[in-house]
Amino acid sequence: MKNEITFLFGSGISFPTEMISSKEILYELLESKWKGLGCDGYAKDPQSEKIQWQKIIEYIFNELKSACEGNEFLKSEDKIVNYEDVSSVLTQLLEYYNGYRNIPSVPFLEKVWNEIEKNYGPHGSLNQYSGCTLRSTKEFIDWVVITLLSKTKSGNNVTKDIIKGFSLFDELAEAKTISDVTIFTLNHDLLIEKYLGEQLDTPFEKLTKYYSIFNKDSFNNLKKFHLYKLHGSINWKPATTKNCSDYHCDAAISFNFGNDQLNTHSIQTPDSSCTRIKACSSKPLILTGSFVKDYSYNHGIFFDLFHIFHEKIYKTKTLFVSGYGWNDIGINRRILHYLEYMADTKLVIFDKNLPESYSSCDRKGLPGFLCHRLGEWVGNGKIVLKDKWFSECTIEDINTFIA
Secondary structure, eight states: OOEEEEEEOOGGGGGGGGGOOOOHHHHHHHHHHHOGGGGGGGEEEETTTOOHHHHHHHHHHHHHHHHHHHHHHHHHHOOOOHHHHHHHHHHHHHHHHHHHOOOOGHHHHHHHHHHHHHSSSSSSSHHHHHHHHHHHHHHHHHHHHHHHTTTTTTBOOOGGGGSOOOOOHHHHHHHHEOOOEEEEEEOOOSHHHHHHHHGOOOEOOOOOSEEEETTOOOOTTTTTTTETTTTTTTTEEEEESSSSTTOOOOOOEEETTTOOOTTOOEETTSSSSSSEETTTSSSSOBOTTTGGGGGGSHHHHHHHHHHHHHHHTTTTTTEESOOOOOOHHHHHHHHHHHHHTTOOEEEEEEOOTTTTTOSOOSSSSOGEEEEHHHHHHHHSSSSSEEOOOOOOOHHHHHHHHOO
C-alpha cells in the first residue's frame, strides 16, 4: 500500500542552516545602513545614512512595542514585536488609504498616518504622497527580507552541502511505501529547492533557460516531492500574460537565482507571445505582515496557491506541521475547519518548545485559535505534540501515523 503525506512548514525548519530569524531581520531593518540599487532593491552600505523608510519603521515599531507593554493580555503572552507586525501596520494603512475602513482600528491607524504625514509628507488627509511613502516603506521591508534570505547569516551562498536538518527528506525519497510528499511552506528562502533539486516538482513551467511561469494546473506525477510556497519566494516576480504594454499582475515568474536578469522587462514565451516582468516597478513576490496575509489569498496567484492548500488538506488524514509560528489567520482557520469538520483528521506538531500538558489553554506554545478544543483534541489524539524538531525526525516518526 502506498501513502501520500503532507507537510506545512514555517521558518523554524531553516534555523539549523543558520538562516536569519524574524527578530534578526527587525534588527537589520532598524540598525543597518542600506543603499538603494534601483531595480535591484537594496544592499548594505556602512557609508550610507539611515533612509527615510527606516525612520518610519522605527516609529511604527515603537508604537507597537508601547502598546504591548501597556496591555496586560499581551504582556502575559510575552509578545515580542517583529518586522511582520510592522509590515502588518503598513498593509492596513494602505488598505485604509485605498478606502477600506476597518472602524475598530481607525484611532490607531489615524495616529500613525498623521505622524507619517507630518514628518514625511505634506499635510492633508490621505494625500498621494503619503500613500507612496507607505508603499515604498513596505517594499523596502520586503527587499531587505529578500536580500537577507538569499544567503546564510554568515554570508554563505545556499547550496545543498551546507543545508542542515533535512535528512528526513532523504529517507522519504527512498521509502517505497510513500508515493507522494506534498510540502506547503511559508518560507521565502530556497532551502527546500536547493536540497531536493531535480527530485522536486513545483507549479511552474519552464519558459526559457532562466525563467519559468506559474501554472496552477502543473503537476508532475513522475516526481515524489511537490512544493507550494504559500507566501511567495525570493526568486518570484510579478508578471503578466497579457500583451507587452500591460502591467497587470495576473501571473508570476520564477527565475534562477544568480541569473535573474532583473533589468529585463520582457521575455518571449515559446508561442512568441510576450510575458512582461515588472522588474523596476515592483519587488520580488512575497507576502509579509502578521495576520494580514489573507488579504492576498483572494486574488492573483496566491488565490490559486491557497485554493490548492485548501483542496489538498481536505484529502489528507494527517497534516504534519513544523516551524510554524501560527500568525497566519487564513491558514489557522483552514486548519481549524480541517480538524473540526473533516472526519478522522489529525494534526501532528513537531516542536520542542511546546509545554508537556495542555489540559487547559494558557495561550502559550500552541495557538490561541485552538484553545476552545485544545484539551479535548490533545486528549483524544486528534492533535499530537511531538517533542522534537523536524531536523531530529526520522521516517519512523511519520510511519507511526500512516501505517
